[in-house]
Amino acid sequence: MANMSQVKNEMPVQDPKVRITNFSEVALGYTPEQAIDEATRCLNCKRRPCVGGCPVAIDIPGFIQKIVDGEFEEAYQIISQSSALPAVCGRVCPQESQCERVCVRGARGEAVAIGRLERFVADWHRVHVTEAPKPVPSNGHKVAVVGSGPSGLTCAGDLARKGYEVTVFEALHIAGGVLVYGIPEFRLPKAIVQSEINNLKAMGVKFETNTVIGKSVSIDELMEEEGFESVYIGSGAGLPRFMKIPGENLNGVYSANEFLTRVNLMKAYKENSNTPIQHGNRVAVVGGGNVAMDAARCARRLGADVMIIYRRTEKELPARAEEAHHAKEEGIEFYMLASPVEILGNEQGWVSGVRVQQMELSEPDESGRAKPVPIEGDIRTIAVDSVIMSIGTSPNPLIASTTEGLATQKWGGIIANDETGLTSHPMVYAGGDAVTGAATVILAMGAGKAAATDIDHQIMGTAD
């Protein structure tokens, strides 16, 4: 008999007052009892809309039924057939706009908490099954993966499972991409990312860190001189955008990328860190996406009063509702309908304030989206000593500019086939943010997966 509760089992979380003083994980995860109770809310319906809502098509009802039976490891095995990074996705996927959005339980009440269940299963496996995956015998074919973020790791994992000799090239000194430099510890503990990477290593995937493709070695050289038959580019969207307003180069103005990299990758939040970071008293974060929430919540944990400045209203925030909710609980102020026009500085060259133009929303246009329009003459000055710009990122041009015959969009994205990820360069594939511009972890993973399938078909000569 299904559990007909209309609401999800609540996720246990750290108390907001406590968690703003630490960088430990906010969400604590279900207990086995909570997981089983939540799993019984799944009707195991025939239509299975959730599977279609998942970019990597996990057999969601399948793994949930295993949870119902208390067979957690079996549940894990089902997920891992489709996803290389379940512990990551269970934490950072926007389930509410994917699998859970189409769950039949959502018609009356809340959807089944698929994301929380995925996380539970992955965490259970990590704690209880310490045996590393075994390497698959080599099929003698070499594939290079550029970038060790979610897209590259997924592609590498899928190919390694098929017996390919995969080398992942990473520009930074540790693998993980945005999972280690961008998403903060309190949302995605780095030990979890490391354990997923260790699993790939155990399967035989090689990682070459400190190697900047396009600089240290080019794509063509990888293929012509180092024997790689195919290359997958998952280099992400790493280039931060700025607003091009006066004062943006004052001391105390960070891109969200820089701020998060200092905090996450370089561990600037630790007291004895070798990496400095400004501990602002009053910090303005400009932007309304998940990255803005991450930056705001990091700044809060470093002791600042933080406000998020966004040009539309809370309803239009691109961030996940859960992230905005957590940010609010942590005392972060939401200053909506405002857009910075100038950052003010003191005589020492440090930020002293930000001037913002008040906005209002226009009537929705044909696309249904209301545009923010300035309210003539309504410009206010807010005193802050640090500003974090979180208005988006663009794909890094390093690879495209050093690879002949690799076509890109005007804005820098690599042009790749929607279904296979194949670029204009033979046997070179691309996916994730490098192709789409900044998007989500799971979409990047979906692209890595699709490319792995096509690379296999091409190399094995089984493409139809």
Next chain:
Amino acid sequence: MYPIRSKVVLNPTVVKMEIEAPRVARKAEPGQFVMLRVEDDGERMPLTIADFDREAGTVTVIFQIVGATTEKFAHMEVGDALPDFAGPLGRATVTEGKKKVAIVGGGVGCAIAYPVAKKFHEQGAIVHSIIGFRTADLVFMADEFRAVSDHMDLMTDDGSAGEKGLVTNALKDLIDSGEDYDEVIAIGPLVMMKFVAKLTKEYGIPTVVSMNPIMIDGTGMCGGCRLTVGGETKFACVDGPEFDGHLVDFDEAMSRGSMYKPFERHAYDEACHLYNMEVK
């Protein structure tokens, strides 16, 4: 790991290290830089490439002990290894098409001005070098510069070696005496580059400067190294590190360079304290 193959102490605060890094050595060109760490959990530090040997697979860096990381680096010996060494990053110096150039190096900047002078020399350009140091004890690479220069001026602030005065004095004298340069390349402290650029602007001589701002990744990702060049924001790591000296906002660069001074001072004192304890 990237083993240290040789180490030479050039002066009391400047050290030269040859690092084994075949991938970097294969592609390195004058003007580019590497990003390295001296220990796990250490900061990422950019250093401009001073030399490279493609055959041996080594890259040479020359650095001044200015803070905790460089202090720790200076204490490393042949046989030790760096955990991380990535590159080559940034754009290479454009040396083609110039017949006569003046290379101006200041302090540790001479280390990276040298490969540029050498490359111009090898390509058949007339090279005039002006290298400046505070005092005689700090002078290094003077012979190397002499070997690749058609004319060389050594300047010290106190006159204890070469001529007494600033590199800008020497450069002005050369220009005033009728030397006609296609380009001036200035590499050294920001304040030196600022005044070289100011001088050459008066004479309308194209001038290239090499910027070395605070950086984290070195690949365009953080934007921490941004500068204003000709009114536009540029990233030193991917757009530079060399820029048109007449367009760089040096005052802003100096202000940004001082952002973490108190932290750096503290970290340096800590590192020195630890080494002093070891000595005792």
